[in-house]
Amino acid sequence: MKKKWLSLTGGLLAVGMLGLLAAGCGSSPAADSKEIKIGGNFELTGGVANFGKQTVNGIQLAFKEVNAAGGVLGKQITLVQADNKSEPSEATNAITKLINQDKVVAVLGPVASSNVLATLQVGQDNKVPVLTATGTNTKITVDEGKTRPYAFRACFIDPFQGNVMANFAIKSMKAKTAVIYVDNSSDYSKGLAESFEAAFTQAGGTIVGKEAFLQKDQDFKATITKIKGMNPDVVFIPAYYEEVGKIVKQARELGVTVPLLGTDGWDDPKVVEVASAAALNNTYFSNHYSSQDSDPRVAKFAEAYKKEYGQEPSALAALGYDAALMLIDAIKRANSTEPAKIRDALEQTKNLQVVTGIISLNEKHDPVKSAVVIEYKDGKQAFKEKVNP
Structure with missing residues (x-):
């Protein structure tokens, strides 16, 4: 009886090992999946929660539109959100969870520069690209004179x-x-x-x-x-x-x-x-943008955003939308969901038309873009002037 039990156990173990080997030799779960998971590390509560929510709205609108048009590489793209509570330490926790538990292939966010800076080492260590729509501090993409290989942005500095x-x-x-x-x-x-x-x-x-x-x-x-x-x-x-x-x-x-x-x-x-x-x-x-801009792309985006959310889009919403378009474009050009290949494609972003202008990344992973000056008149924002780089 003991001999038979050992024989059976050995057989089961062998089958189990073969299963593991087969899983290891096959394609990755990300490649097998019918969705592409993108991390969203955002300020959903706390001091700049309004900014976080607006940026997420822009991202979700871009993803909704691309999914309705057939997705990316034949797959649906999904934003997996984590709340960093508008705190740098929580931003570090959020990106760690998104990468290690949720297995995202890239991370969008955070909004605030301090929170972005707190996430970059985690992205670098795991070789997962981090793309902030709104973080303007120069140290986000350049550390001690060297470009951070896995850090990118969609906004001017x-x-x-x-x-x-x-x-x-x-x-x-x-x-x-x-x-x-x-x-x-x-x-x-x-x-x-x-x-x-x-x-x-x-x-x-x-x-x-x-x-x-x-x-x-x-x-x-x-x-x-x-x-x-x-x-x-x-x-x-x-x-x-x-x-x-x-x-x-x-x-x-x-x-x-x-x-x-x-x-x-x-x-x-x-x-x-x-x-x-x-x-x-x-x-x-x-x-970064004014809804009063005469560009037809701005009007189209503003109309779609108002239809989706019932409010005027802020610049944060527009930048979130643009960052999503940047990432979608990179995944398409990479023809892959491998983070390293997405990183390489992001680095090669050139002449990409988005809502806030045309994005071409320089050697520091920063876009060269125009800015606008806005004046408050009786509580309403009014376009004052446009400033080119």
Whole structure:
């Protein structure tokens, strides 16, 4: 009886081993699957959740359209989402889960530069490309002078955005002096402050003061009072909408009437809700796109987005849509769902027409694109001017 049991056990083990060998010699689960899983590492809760949700909406719209047209490589493309809660440590946890548990072939996101930076080593270690739609900090794609091989973006970078607003202040606002009010807890904000200062001073302007706050601060009045006393021609506030709305509101209450300048982090309806429409008059910010652009591609996208979500698309939604198109294009050109081949194809992205312009990646994996300056008029965004690279 014992001999027969051992013989049976040995046979079962042999069959099991043959099964494992067969699985190992065959194609990968990703290749066998009828779907292509893309990770979405986004701020679905927390301080910049509105941005995360808008970007995801843009991505989902692009995926819905491509799936309806037959998919990619004969497969449906699926966004597997993970909430990073608007925190760098959670962003690291999210990408780890997406790669190791969900087995995604590429990762889109996060939104905020600090959160993107927290994910890049995980993507590099696992050789899975990370494509941010919105992270503008220069360190995302370049580390100590070297291009990060698995990091890409769909948006312009902070130095360009800082230059745009510095030149706008000098040329359009006729400003000679400026104060910079920076979020010291944000890589995004600090990078923009540096580029604005360099461009503003190079163009002949003078920075008469630099002040700082932290994310989640509520009372800015003491610092704003100091800024008012410096009597600048403009105040540059490179920050996200939660704090921007409160800063603008309190600045106007304290009698600060000079132009307030910002960046793409201002682009959210909550700024108007918190600051009030009247307080936002005489404020301007740089952005990636304007729904008032006459380009027919913009109109088509805006119409499809409004039909899908019942609201106007923000620049974040447009960038999410564009990042999805970049990734879809790369997978098609790679003719593969292997992360390394997708990475190679992303690197070769050239003359890809998307909603926010034409994307060609340079050697640093950064697109060279135009920017727009938007003015708030009675709570509504109005196209001010377009700035080419």
